[in-house]
Amino acid sequence: MTSDRGSRFRWSKVVAFVLGLVPFAWLAYRFATDQLSVNPLDDITDETGTWTLRFILITLAITPLRDLTGWSRLSTYRRMAGLYAFFYGSLHFLAYLSFDKFFDWAEILPDLASRRFIVAGFAAWLLMLPLAITSPTFVTRWMGGKAWKRLHRAVYVVAILGVVHYLWLVKFDIQRPLIYGALVIALLGYRVWAWWKRRSVGTSAHAR
Amino acid sequence: MSRIQVPKIPSSELTPEPLYYSRRTWLSLVGLSGISAFIAPSAAAQDRWPQGKQGPYDTDEKPSTFREITTYNNFYEFGTDKSDPAAYSGDFKPKPWTVRIDGHVKKEADVQLEDLLKPFAVEDRIYRMRCVEGWSMVIPWRGIPLASILKRVEPTSKARYVAFQTVLRPEEMPGQRRRVLDWPYVEGLRLDEALHPLTFMATGLYGRDLPNQNGAPFRLVVPWKYGFKSIKSIVRMTLTATEPPTTWNLSAPDEYGFYSNVNPEVDHPRWSQKTERRIGEFGKRKTLMLNGYAGLVEGLYAGMDLKKHY
Numbered sequence: 098m099t100s101d102r103g104s105r106f107r108w109s110k111v112v113a114f115v116l117g118l119v120p121f122a123w124l125a126y127r128f129a130t131d132q133l134s135v136n137p138l139d140d141i142t143d144e145t146g147t148w149t150l151r152f153i154l155i156t157l158a159i160t161p162l163r164d165l166t167g168w169s170r171l172s173t174y175r176r177m178a179g180l181y182a183f184f185y186g187s188l189h190f191l192a193y194l195s196f197d198k199f200f201d202w203a204e205i206l207p208d209l210a211s212r213r214f215i216v217a218g219f220a221a222w223l224l225m226l227p228l229a230i231t232s233p234t235f236v237t238r239w240m241g242g243k244a245w246k247r248l249h250r251a252v253y254v255v256a257i258l259g260v261v262h263y264l265w266l267v268k269f270d271i272q273r274p275l276i277y278g279a280l281v282i283a284l285l286g287y288r289v290w291a292w293w294k295r296r297s298v299g300t301s302a303h304a305r
Numbered sequence: 306m307s308r309i310q311v312p313k314i315p316s317s318e319l320t321p322e323p324l325y326y327s328r329r330t331w332l333s334l335v336g337l338s339g340i341s342a343f344i345a346p347s348a349a350a351q352d353r354w355p356q357g358k359q360g361p362y363d364t365d366e367k368p369s370t371f372r373e374i375t376t377y378n379n380f381y382e383f384g385t386d387k388s389d390p391a392a393y394s395g396d397f398k399p400k401p402w403t404v405r406i407d408g409h410v411k412k413e414a415d416v417q418l419e420d421l422l423k424p425f426a427v428e429d430r431i432y433r434m435r436c437v438e439g440w441s442m443v444i445p446w447r448g449i450p451l452a453s454i455l456k457r458v459e460p461t462s463k464a465r466y467v468a469f470q471t472v473l474r475p476e477e478m479p480g481q482r483r484r485v486l487d488w489p490y491v492e493g494l495r496l497d498e499a500l501h502p503l504t505f506m507a508t509g510l511y512g513r514d515l516p517n518q519n520g521a522p523f524r525l526v527v528p529w530k531y532g533f534k535s536i537k538s539i540v541r542m543t544l545t546a547t548e549p550p551t552t553w554n555l556s557a558p559d560e561y562g563f564y565s566n567v568n569p570e571v572d573h574p575r576w577s578q579k580t581e582r583r584i585g586e587f588g589k590r591k592t593l594m595l596n597g598y599a600g601l602v603e604g605l606y607a608g609m610d611l612k613k614h615y
Binding site: 134135136138139196199204208212213214265266268269270272 | 369370372373376377381385387388437438440483485486553556557575576577579582584585587588589
């Protein structure tokens with residue numbers, strides 16, 4: 098039922114869709130008008146990476162926010178946030194392949210296999226791929242809710258890999274990766290706590 | 306207090322860098338305007354190199370623009386983003402400036418920077434600069450060779466290294482209020498590296514005083530080593546008998562060695578050093594051995610395994 102409601106047209110979804118494009122548009126605008134740094138290609142790589150992580154966090158924040166506020170319609174935005182994480186992640190990966198490596202596979206393949214921050218980032222992107230593919234409502238229906246839910250828990254791993262990727266690539270100042278790490282821990286911690294609470298409520302219900 | 310406004314100088318007040326290194330190129334860009342008739346005579350005398358001719362240590366590559374050199378900096382004392390040094394160095398006071406020279410020298414000195422520089426004629430040097438992060442620039446420095454200063458203080462026979470120290474002023478350098486690195490920043494060179502004619506103490510760039518974000522008022526430039534070796538805003542130089550500690554080596558010894566020579570064959574443990582992006586260019590260049598200065602400095606490392614002494 099939730100998915101039915103989610104696929105219905107709503108203006109608020111149009112607004113959310115446009116909002117998700119704002120970071121991309123802002124980056125493109127600054128690139129076109131020479132307002133990025135004097136190393137704009139690196140800025141594109143950095144900013145698309147940062148927005149990937151932010152959209153993963155937004156995706157993970159929606160369930161706790163829904164539980165806290167009781168605003169059940171929030172769930173309808175989770176899929177869009179997840180798809181935007183995939184969108185920015187793909188741009189980020191493409192920026193690496195093009196501006197950074199110029200599709201020189203002799204350089205890229207060893208990188209993907211051996212440089213640990215690239216391994217972590219690539220693994221995160223690969224894991225997002227099946228989640229993006231199985232996001233349309235008809236695929237969800239075809240898979241069945243339970244299997245779909247189980248598959249989409251992979252986003253937890255994506256979040257952890259994303260933070261590890263960030264942590265491993267910075268030269269020395271790990272303040273920002275640690276902030277993202279703390280947010281991921283908090284959001285995943287909430288799920289553990291909610292699961293534990295549900296379980297204990299469940300068992301006591303059984304006992305009665 | 307014009308120095309405080311260094312990052313905010315309106316572009317109209319700057320010497321356009323094309324004018325600085327090549328009036329002729331600039332004129333051809335401007336086109337056929339009548340003005341060229343006026344400037345042409347002086348343009349004939351002025352060449353690409355500010356001192357009028359290419360010196361033996363100058364690269365003939367196109368210098369990076371003033372904007373590129375002064376808005377994209379790694380100077381963690383002012384913050385860890387590349388834009389931080391230009392944005393947050395306005396409160397830094399590079400005048401007056403005292404430099405202490407001590408250790409194994411016959412003539413210890415505690416001198417005002419002007420007095421230290423007075424005996425020497427400033428030179429312009431156009432050097433490549435390669436950052437360990439994989440980008441590079443070409444910078445027209447102004448300053449004097451380090452050897453000139455060292456010869457004056459007369460190192461004793463015990464002196465084998467030079468240790469350098471950056472000023473510690475957390476009240477003027479917001480980046481120092483966070484312990485990102487172990488302040489103050491310290492660096493070092495072997496004495497023969499320090500005495501090499503390429504090794505330069507810069508006090509300016511593009512013919513102007515060093516902007517704060519570039520290490521005002523007095524910084525090291527060692528063009529065949531990764532940029533972080535070229536320590537900025539120096540207040541102390543100590544001649545030592547043993548290898549001095551260096552900040553990045555203390556922070557991550559497996560990633561940053563004492564030598565830190567530019568070497569495309571020795572990768573950073575986490576990324577390749579084979580190529581670099583010259584700021585302003587789209588494609589990447591192949592990184593040159595010793596940043597293209599191998600012919601001049603490889604003798605310093607004869608018989609050394611540069612993979613081991615990275």
